[in-house]
Amino acid sequence: MRILFATGNKHKVSEASEILSHLGHEVDQLLIHGQVPELIEPQAEGIEEVAISKVMQARDLVIGTELEDSIILAEDSGLFIDSLRGFPGPFSSYVEGTIGLSGILHLIPPESGREAEFRTIAAVYFEGEILTGTGICSGVISREISGEMGFGYDPIFIPHDGDGRTCGEMSSTEKSYISHRGRALKEVSELLNPPSK
């Protein structure tokens, strides 16, 4: 199936494309009249509400265009740090753009635990229904920024399912195999293609 991903983040598109191509889907960024649609992220909501809101906004925008019958994907992700009681969570994008990764490292008290998890909720509009998938990747926040690959918080996140490197030190294939996004998209793909009985 061809899936149009409503996101302004090209890194997400390439990760989703890699993950879903192995599951038989083709992913392209949703462009309407050649432009990335501007979607409003409702603030102070959980990531599930944000993901559903984004996919519904995108769906509304394609009505009446040649993309009206398309399958549309949107997702919302966040980094939840235990010692900061889940912060930045739904505010991850704002926090990355303001205090950044070094600001987060400074916020964590030196003696406290460094457990954290990435969460993604992927929401797909398909034939009048919204299907959702959840992906969680548990790990720890590193003490230093390390790695040039990936994007966002990858250089400070060390997944438990990895080998001690940050996601920023992994190839996108290595990251996608264990990542929150990989898991959420696999779940959605199973809903799109239920195994035949």
Ligand code: ITT
């Ligand atoms: P869209 O909403 O347009 O899809 P975005 O980059 O704003 O793109 P999110 O709101 O889902 O996406 O992301 C929240 C923050 O989490 C943002 O700062 C991202 O850079 C970061 N983030 C999301 N997925 C990530 C990942 O796989 N690795 C590292 N950081 C990630």
